Amino acid sequence: MDKLRVSLLGSTGMVGQKMVRLLSSHPFIELAKVSASPNKVGKKYKEAVKWIEEGEIPEAAQDLTVVSTSPEDHRDVDVVLSALPNELAEDVELKLVREGITVVSNSSPFRMDPEIPLINPEINWEHLRLLETQRQKRGWKGLMVKNPNCTAAILSMPLKPLLKYGLNKLVITTLQAVSGAGYNGLPFMSIGNNVIPYIKGEEDKIPKESGKMLGELQGDKIAYVKLDAVVTATRVPVKVGHMGVVTALFNSPVNAEEVRKELMNFGAFPQDRNLPTAPKHPIRVLEGEDRPQPEIDVKAEGGMAVSVGRIRQEGDSIRFVVLGDNLVRGAAGITILTLEVMRELGYI
Amino acid sequence: MDKLRVSLLGSTGMVGQKMVRLLSSHPFIELAKVSASPNKVGKKYKEAVKWIEEGEIPEAAQDLTVVSTSPEDHRDVDVVLSALPNELAEDVELKLVREGITVVSNSSPFRMDPEIPLINPEINWEHLRLLETQRQKRGWKGLMVKNPNCTAAILSMPLKPLLKYGLNKLVITTLQAVSGAGYNGLPFMSIGNNVIPYIKGEEDKIPKESGKMLGELQGDKIAYVKLDAVVTATRVPVKVGHMGVVTALFNSPVNAEEVRKELMNFGAFPQDRNLPTAPKHPIRVLEGEDRPQPEIDVKAEGGMAVSVGRIRQEGDSIRFVVLGDNLVRGAAGITILTLEVMRELGYI
Amino acid sequence: MDKLRVSLLGSTGMVGQKMVRLLSSHPFIELAKVSASPNKVGKKYKEAVKWIEEGEIPEAAQDLTVVSTSPEDHRDVDVVLSALPNELAEDVELKLVREGITVVSNSSPFRMDPEIPLINPEINWEHLRLLETQRQKRGWKGLMVKNPNCTAAILSMPLKPLLKYGLNKLVITTLQAVSGAGYNGLPFMSIGNNVIPYIKGEEDKIPKESGKMLGELQGDKIAYVKLDAVVTATRVPVKVGHMGVVTALFNSPVNAEEVRKELMNFGAFPQDRNLPTAPKHPIRVLEGEDRPQPEIDVKAEGGMAVSVGRIRQEGDSIRFVVLGDNLVRGAAGITILTLEVMRELGYI
């Protein structure tokens, strides 16, 4: 089997570096090109990057020459993965897709576009069918696939199996890691020994993106789920790992033990096909009363599983705490897994 | 006016030291005696304490000789303040009260006792009237007054003015500081760069103690308010300042602007009488969308005011974030203010 | 006595805010004007600043209108204090001085200029006499006085009384707080849970600036002390407080007890005249074997005293640990104290 050759936009950023590391040992995806900002173009990757990932820069990436984001620099790859900053992504990605290049992207523009699939693989891999509609209606020569906001990626996991119980209202408080704001996103002086109870834009994205992902594909449209969710997003002095404290109100009592089993047994196409980046158990259910914790649980299954603990029932409500790796399940890993699914389904 | 002479149990602990500092400049309370564990008895305070409060040990306290917790060591003071650890407090405090000594205490035993007032001064100073019942029914020669759990002290403040709108349900997530577990409560290795989503005992205490404090004194009994509250208590790597993210569901829509005004104008007996430890505004309402924050807001009004921000309405719910100093409003300061109220009302 | 009217450049930065707070209760210096970057000019201070100092913005400053750095905006004050970033300071300060305005500045340009006094008041207040030379030789209409780098300000304090013993060589490791790099200087992701063993420019400045400050004024020149010092400057995840671990090698053994006394008794003109910002004891000598510590000692005497501990002798070497508040003794406070000395000596 030939390897998929990919190029990576935003390869020197924090999420980009994570992808470089994850791809370095991938069985069938080969990192063929790396792209970064104009002042780095032409340099070798090892000279262009200020490496902050654990371990050394993977050998295969060290001597890649940094290219631009222009389509001409990406014609000879199978797919472009994008870890671009949101403010740059819109123009660059659109231009690539129009020129016939397929893009799988982590950035926020177009996420809510009704003809662009927003994929969290275990939840809505079937939405990739939307690509056919996209091709017909948009007249793009390439395909565009998006991944969700990091917190939505994590929170939507346990919501999926709960949907069928008649979810009525969600009250969510998030405790999000500093890396979610980017490597330079928050100064030590502002977040060290502190909590900032607000993250711009985040509180809206979570229910909106989750509502799209959890929707059913009906014909050539997604029937969005309207989540009556209130979210308060806070930033805590933790490096990696977004936590959500979730109170789910249902129309009638739901059994906590049943929920526990549903979550533990949750799995989908990526697990069925045993895809290389798929976690065996996308949702780990923890019994310890003081779990999940970022320092202990965030790296479970290489950061691709989310951990759920403290499942409790009171009357019509179910409460739990969920934790996930915002850089892997929430960003670099989800993109790679999406690409694996696309290939398995023949979109690439 | 003669000064009130007090002795202080648990004087070398973190809350004890805070009291020593607060009392050092008090206009009419004099720290006459300090008590600590048996191995420190007989030493000078400055030799017995490992001082961690800011600044030097107050001069008046430095050379006090540490005494035991036995009643004979506290006969010649007007009141005993207690910052004892919970596990020691029950026996010691009971013995003192039986021997005719009045105790105002921060420790947890007896807090839910129906004949012992649990005082957060601005909220339920009137509950001190219960002391008359206590005297009659218990036959103690002294009086016993309790202060609430530190988180309950902070959260109950904004709940008081909201009660009248017909509070239906509360969903609360707390982000609590490490000092709430005591100076040695949590190792750096466990809470540094981490969140622990569980605090033993805390989730029950908050609604129970708040329900008692918010209740009305009817005859010689408090009619507890039954709060339908679910609390998830988390520990975050912050030294001082407990935060609560509160979603309050009402029976009908409540106007956020009105709530804002109610909170801003909140005040009671301690403010009316201008007591020395009373904050001018017990509740600060902040407009900045990213406030309150422990590093900026916790010391407002010397730590005696709580700060409320992000007040928002959606349908029948009001949401907000509240922050308070767990060592001052939540412990040392609330005890001193309680004593000030007791004296103003003639109980001492 | 008329108050000195000052204006403050860089008033919205971290050091600027510290000066605003310190000046708000000053007995004879009045903050008359605040200046900040062009996009803030014309706004009220309270709207221009993102206040991070403890407590509220001082009332007297809240409604000051932000002015530019141009000389015409500062003609009616007695002195301009500068907390400008280094890269902006050179041009702005020079223009002001040429136009007849006296500037006392924290910024780095001109610090090593032989005709500009570099003042750490207790150490070299006498260097202010250099202003007469400055006036003659430079032909400036105003005067320019500089304060040292924050670490040099702290380290030079205990070196002064040691000089006379025949200092041969200094080996210094610093553990510096994050605030020394400015509020936005270091991202949480880079310094949280980390040590960075390098601070650009710092290792040279410390011996050079100290050598100038410790020099004797001979006629109209300072005879710089050539310190044979090697410095390794590290950044640690601490918000405020620069620590230096100092090994001083002498030509012959020096008695530790004698050093202890010299340091404890150290004082100079600011102490003699009891100037308002002068600490009573510029050097606190601590006996506890695990002191000084930033969390306990940095605020001693309002941040104007440095703390020295662990004084030990081995053969010809004396070792100790010194700690100081990099924002007060190292920046905002040293500038105000310098101004107090200048006024006392009649330079203003």
Place this chain on the structure above:
Amino acid sequence: MDKLRVSLLGSTGMVGQKMVRLLSSHPFIELAKVSASPNKVGKKYKEAVKWIEEGEIPEAAQDLTVVSTSPEDHRDVDVVLSALPNELAEDVELKLVREGITVVSNSSPFRMDPEIPLINPEINWEHLRLLETQRQKRGWKGLMVKNPNCTAAILSMPLKPLLKYGLNKLVITTLQAVSGAGYNGLPFMSIGNNVIPYIKGEEDKIPKESGKMLGELQGDKIAYVKLDAVVTATRVPVKVGHMGVVTALFNSPVNAEEVRKELMNFGAFPQDRNLPTAPKHPIRVLEGEDRPQPEIDVKAEGGMAVSVGRIRQEGDSIRFVVLGDNLVRGAAGITILTLEVMRELGYI
């Protein structure tokens, strides 16, 4: 080749857990038994341990039954590894050795005993020959081998290749991680946002233990190197990674470039024999001016390599910064590597 069967004392502690994880994938050492404190004896390992290492408890260890420290519980293993707390180690280890069991131990008692080898494998593997003397003179039936203090293990690495240049004096400041004090060693309240410039016992151990390890084995004795070293040991709020800032004074100038090469090329018996836990390059030399850093460099070669940066020469001195993983090179890994060497040399 048969596997070596080992039992592990102190298996539930932080270092013990690290050993359990490292041994779980070892090619020829099998963890056969785990021992812990009396109240855990009889439980399964997975029930006795509060697992804090990354990932799940290794399967092979989960169901091991915890045994006591008594010799009868360790008769059927080839070696006992000890990660016991210092205060318990002396009696337990002595008893085991007397009863014929070979012990390789991390604990501090007996480290300076002239007949007990203190092994940092790359530095002094040849000292294992001392075991023959030990056997003759002590009359123990088993053998006792010690590993050094974690900081001495790290610092001694770069000192070894420097010795030959005529080391005259060492001035060392350490910045040590909190894990060095044990998992419960330091409360968050004391070390968070702080530096504690003192670690009990540490400053003496470093030169003493290094002097023993760096000594030459002459006949049946080690000729200790007398290091004229002054050490100031500080604790910084970092979880893992001890750093040393080293100034080495020589009798004559030493070329920095030559030192760099010596360090880079350093290697010994463990590298020659390609032992499984041996790092390829025991000393990594880093070029970046702001390296090494705990967050980036501590896990190099699985934590078994130390990282050296900022090598500089001034006159007769060479300065550098060294960093190592205190839990792997400084504790769990060094013990396992020592055992590998012992087996390779036929001592087991």
